[in-house]
Amino acid sequence: MDEKFQVAVIFIAALFIGIAGIFVSGFLFSGEGSFDGSLVVDSYEVVWHDNGTLTEKYVYDVKESGEYRMLYRVWAAPLYSSSQAGSIPDSSRIELVGVKTPDNTAGYIKSKNGDVYLFNAGDSGQESDLTSFVSEKAYPNEAGILDAGYFSPGKYTVGFTYKIYPPIEYDDEASHINIMFASDHIPYKNVKITLDSPEITKVFMHPPGYQISYEDGGAVITGSSPEDEIIEAEMLLKPGAAENIPGQKEYVEGVSEKTVSENGSYEAGFSVAGIVADAGKIIVLLVPFLLVVLYYVSGREKQYTVPKYLSTIPDKKLTPWQVNLLFKGDAFESDENGFYATLLDLHKKKKIKLTEKKDEKGVLIEILDGETDDSYERKVLGFISANSGKNGVLDTGYFEEISRSAMKSSADEKIASALKESLNSIMSSSDETLSSRYAVDGRGNLILFYAAGGLLIIASMICLFVYPDASSPEFLGVSLGVVVIIQALVATLFPSTLFGHWKDDYYKEKLEWESFKRFVSDLSQIKKYGTEDLNMWGEWLVYATALGAGDKVEAAMKELKVDVSETGYFYPHYIWFIGFHSISTFTPPSQGASGGGFGAGGGFGGGGAGGR
Template structure:
């Protein structure tokens, strides 16, 4: 019924132009309400010498979701019906077209009709002549629906990827990741070989075969001392260490970098870690000391994290290379999905789930990339047996009972155990066993263990520069046109 006079002003404030609706100043209780509307309209019609075109927009870009949509249009003389969004079903029932489906929030609902001009002869409207009505309607429908097709495609590919990627990982593992079988004892008390230097053992056989860490650096210092390239001396328990460079004879490129680092930190030919610690303390208040401490810290980080990993390629096939066939398409399709989400927000209800799919797929692939490089690759030739032997040696050095049982009489062997145990990350276990058996480190041709070594370099490794302050300073009737968004009408049901 017509609104009471007292409510008219409020309705005028709430309603859009040309909008119809129902109004209750006391609001509505939860439930179903049925409203019937009948319009007399004169839509814009485009025509040429053969066909006429009508584009009717039933809901614009601002409305609530429609769970059930049903539109019935006369079918006499109508050649082609385009319904938007393309997810709607169009069915010819006798002399009518029945359009059914659902709409998400703010999704345009429109229907385009194309047919011979006599079919529209009795329809009142505002006619305008346009060339090739049928061709332009079909072209506009294609381009309007293209973002939908793209959204449906990336959504479908995401669903397929969720299943295909795990299966592909299994296939890649079976194809490239299986190793040869070798029989190796669980514990090995002798070095598997002396052809590799400690830093190389750290790179290849501690953790991932592509990763080098600080234990390789400490083991190299101990090995250089044993080989008389440098001399390391403790100043006293907990008082730092002194390192003097003697020669570079017989050293490789990495060992020369370590010696160069020691020389850079030395004063009068001696590296005193206490002096380095005092520099880090001064750096908290002096900018010149801070600059020097940061320079030393960068150099320390360089020798404790970076080595020539080309050695690894002689021992293993990196499985991550095989995973790139999965990662690259994922990144491309995820990028396309994000781009579509930005430029086509109307399809977001299709694209957001697709984006979730791609993030899950990327997470799956991330786990695979985080796995050891040989999981989806393999050790070349017979190097897997060598890897198993070094693992057995590590297990032996980690077991105090086994060390005590097979303790060697040759004290120099303890030195090798400590050096290579440090490279493998179990130097502290060897050092503890030596103390329990009352074996002094210098007797084994090593100056100190990894515990003292790491403590000596800790002030520089953990240095953090002082923080410095910073300064800074609606609906309604539209025109005609082609495609889902250019139709006559619009608006839609909104909750206000």
């Protein structure tokens, strides 16, 4: 494919990866995906009154039958039944006053000390069984509803009424209450919190992002909460308000300043994390366009006109391996085809002798002349010599045999692995000096993209360390940094000259080699030439093999009955290199309840809704 087409492929791939990355990362780390679970809270409404009364209304949405018998909310603070009045300690606590249950269900509470009480249990004959079931299954500090069988799919509305005694901090300037309504819970699709007190002066929500509207009688907060995200309201109230609100009171100097300071840092963390995540989204979307700009600045080549098909060898001074290195794919990387073409060329030069076997399992290779000035040819001859038998002949069928036996023998596995490493080091040889004479490697230009992705990850991780509460946008930033690296990796997979360039007029030569490969790959074009010039056919076979099209020439030779062996070339009648392929691709089988603090997370309460 030509360079502009390659750039178009990179642009489309990078843009798709970027858009998909933003969507998937947002879905995973915003918590939106959790709203599709088998049990969610469709609506959560809670009202706190400054006389200590707290009411909760849950609408549980059960989506699967035979899954849940208990729908509950558990508190991270001490929970008691109001009927325990005489034995409830005088400390920060929550007292359950009543439960509103759907038809055919029973309400229950399992208090901090493990006592179980039922509400609307119906048949008194079942009460003992239900009490035992709740005692066994429920957590301490849990209230909920119970179905004697299992809840059918549908929505179930449950109401709880409590008397709440939170820690209250105060001084001469302000009063402070921090209530955590949930911390570990199933997803809440819709949340509405009403704080009913004309004494409220300021509300801080944790996490930020909730809509807060102030009214004469208090504040109303709305939003939603993904799974296990805290829902916490921290309030500053007028001085003296603490006197009339039930709770455990403590004088703390500088209540207002501490509250504002803690929440300022908390919200700053979310702001910084949000900025990093938004920057990540922008970078991800810019990368495809910046890659196109980079191509036009650093990689665009001069235009040349060359024939579509070229039957002559563009440059016979280059060895087959050099052609493979420079023009097969990437100008800085060779592959196995250069190795196979070199064997054919060494046979023609009478450096080695290739002989087919009657069983068609590999070939026999004998070194006739081990002297050569070419460094790559010396590597190839060295490999042949090192793996030849006592008769001085390398039988490549041995490679197939050792590959098969290595699957059962650990000793043969070691031999096969060593052979693979040795052969692949030759097949993937490079020559930086030669490649640099022809082209400029543009992959170094992609380092900026890798750096951008890395910096995005590092910045997000620093934010996570400094502001651990803002984990959702921080993990989103990390994910987007990975997406940028993947986008850069896609660009790296393409030839190094795409974002670099060919020197002098070597790009024209590259186009000529592509025209030659196009010619030898088209049987209709080859048929236009006679079969008399066997030397020409031999050269076609060698250089076509270097370019990965040797099988096309072999097929044409068989169809046209061309035998180049008469001119000293090796004429294969079957897949002669299969032994090398077997060993180069060998895979070893052995691999094969505290509260009352300032700031987020310090609120009294916690817990949340769930089901079992």
